[in-house]
Amino acid sequence: MRYHRIPDETIRRLPIYLRGLLxxxxxxxxxxxSRDLADFVGVNSWQIRKDFSYFGGFGTRGIGYNTEKLVKxxxxxxxxxxxxxxxxxxxxxxxxxxxxYPGFRMYGFNIAVAFDISPMKIGRKINNIVVENVxxxxxxxxxxxxxxxxxxxQHAAQKTAEALVKAGVxxxxxxxxxxxxxxxxxxxxxxxxxxxxxxxxxxIPAG
Amino acid sequence: MRYHRIPDETIRRLPIYLRGLLxxxxxxxxxxxSRDLADFVGVNSWQIRKDFSYFGGFGTRGIGYNTEKLVKxxxxxxxxxxxxxxxxxxxxxxxxxxxxYPGFRMYGFNIAVAFDISPMKIGRKINNIVVENVxxxxxxxxxxxxxxxxxxxQHAAQKTAEALVKAGVxxxxxxxxxxxxxxxxxxxxxxxxxxxxxxxxxxIPAG
DNA sequence: CTATGTGAATTTATTCACAGCA
DNA sequence: TGCTGTGAATAAATTCACATAG
Numbered sequence: 001m002r003y004h005r006i007p008d009e010t011i012r013r014l015p016i017y018l019r020g021l022l023x024x025x026x027x028x029x030x031x032x033x034s035r036d037l038a039d040f041v042g043v044n045s046w047q048i049r050k051d052f053s054y055f056g057g058f059g060t061r062g063i064g065y066n067t068e069k070l071v072k073x074x075x076x077x078x079x080x081x082x083x084x085x086x087x088x089x090x091x092x093x094x095x096x097x098x099x100x101y102p103g104f105r106m107y108g109f110n111i112a113v114a115f116d117i118s119p120m121k122i123g124r125k126i127n128n129i130v131v132e133n134v135x136x137x138x139x140x141x142x143x144x145x146x147x148x149x150x151x152x153x154q155h156a157a158q159k160t161a162e163a164l165v166k167a168g169v170x171x172x173x174x175x176x177x178x179x180x181x182x183x184x185x186x187x188x189x190x191x192x193x194x195x196x197x198x199x200x201x202x203x204i205p206a207g
Numbered sequence: 208m209r210y211h212r213i214p215d216e217t218i219r220r221l222p223i224y225l226r227g228l229l230x231x232x233x234x235x236x237x238x239x240x241s242r243d244l245a246d247f248v249g250v251n252s253w254q255i256r257k258d259f260s261y262f263g264g265f266g267t268r269g270i271g272y273n274t275e276k277l278v279k280x281x282x283x284x285x286x287x288x289x290x291x292x293x294x295x296x297x298x299x300x301x302x303x304x305x306x307x308y309p310g311f312r313m314y315g316f317n318i319a320v321a322f323d324i325s326p327m328k329i330g331r332k333i334n335n336i337v338v339e340n341v342x343x344x345x346x347x348x349x350x351x352x353x354x355x356x357x358x359x360x361q362h363a364a365q366k367t368a369e370a371l372v373k374a375g376v377x378x379x380x381x382x383x384x385x386x387x388x389x390x391x392x393x394x395x396x397x398x399x400x401x402x403x404x405x406x407x408x409x410x411i412p413a414g
Numbered sequence: 415c416t417a418t419g420t421g422a423a424t425t426t427a428t429t430c431a432c433a434g435c436a
Numbered sequence: 437t438g439c440t441g442t443g444a445a446t447a448a449a450t451t452c453a454c455a456t457a458g
Contacts, residue, residue: 010427012406019399033438034439041386042386042388050427050428050429050442052440059439060440061438063438063439078409080405098400100300103384103401104401106401107405109401109404147407147408147411170412171407173403173404173407179227179248187411189404189406191400192226193308194313195222195223196380196396197293197314198285198287199219199221199222200379201285201378202284203378203394205392214448215449216448216450252417253452254450256418257420257450257451260418264418266419267458268416268417268419271418
């Protein structure tokens with residue numbers, strides 16, 4: 001299957017496997033079967049095997065997958081094998097929480113820069129990062145930063161995205177509760193926390 | 208199509224449409240075509256029409272959809288037509304940001320209770336809500352709260368989820384970076400912000 | 415003449431079942 | 437024997453094309 005196009009859904013699941021494997025690896029586990037990984041991450045074992053098969057054989061029949069090796073492979077596929085700097089735009093409540101969030105490191109991310117528009121925040125140091133003026137967003141290009149997290153109010157999201165694209169940013173994680181239009185070459189992933197909550201009641205039986 | 212099973216993907220998109228329509232409605236727009244809505248929310252027009260068709264005809268041929276009517280319909284489908292109380296567990300950085308987040312109201316949510324395990328936080332008032340001891344999670348049942356947001360550290364997530372299920376909670380929005388196992392009758396939606404960021408580099412051409 | 419609504423065609427993803435290797 | 441890897445079968449979702457209603 002090595003020569004097929006990789007399903008988007010497979011890419012979406014890879015970080016889930018990675019998360020589980022990193023944990024499993026930390027626990028000192030050397031290898032893990034698709035069945036055990038399945039129980040651990042909440043995905044079917046055949047789905048896991050199929051997903052890995054798109055990239056070729058990662059496992060050993062009769063044994064399972066070598067955790068460390070598999071972690072390396074997935075990181076390579078996801079291009080997480082080198083530490084990546086990311087910028088944050090908008091240091092409000094949510095933005096500050098993002099800055100303080102410890103979970104980015106395990107994937108090789110380093111939130112290295114933060115921007116805000118408010119004079120109250122510019123120049124302040126939050127989590128060891130000095131907040132800069134959004135007007136200097138353009139400097140991202142020469143700083144070699146191509147990933148950004150947007151946590152600005154809805155009304156500023158589109159303009160922010162456009163400035164980021166102009167600054168050479170290629171990937172945006174958008175926390176603003178709206179669709180942002182960007183050129184096709186730029187990838188946007190939107191997280192709308194209220195929207196996700198809004199999906200829950202549907203699945204809950206009357207009551 | 209009224210008698211078909213509704214695709215999960217359709218349900219996932221309904222809140223996207225709702226978000227766009229609420230905005231459009233606020234702007235005073237009375238009706239909107241699937242094409243205009245498409246441009247606004249970033250989903251194809253035929254996808255939008257197909258999605259709505261599962262529930263029967265919402266629109267008027269030649270005109271489009273009445274925004275206010277459509278908002279009502281989607282809210283009804285998603286069971287968002289009555290204000291729903293939700294509980295927050297874990298008032299750390301992320302939890303506090305969630306408490307302060309203004310976006311829940313538009314979907315009819317009211318984060319009415321907050322819990323934490325830290326004596327430093329218990330009793331403190333954050334965003335007009337007094338933080339309670341997690342040991343009183345069980346009171347949720349008699350308070351009629353069946354939705355919860357989990358923003359505790361990874362190691363506490365599974366235990367927290369179990370306590371919530373015991374307290375009668377039927378839907379969980381999980382911000383902890385791990386899979387949590389719950390009975391089938393309970394719906395969990397997990398948001399792992401680092402994991403979503405981890406998906407971006409894959410889509411970015413080498414550089 | 416415009417824009418919805420929907421069967422049919424196509425594409426994409428999941429699930430199965432088992433051959434094949436350690 | 438145990439567990440991977442993968443074609444084939446099934447299921448699900450998207451896209452198309454157009455009949456149909458205002």
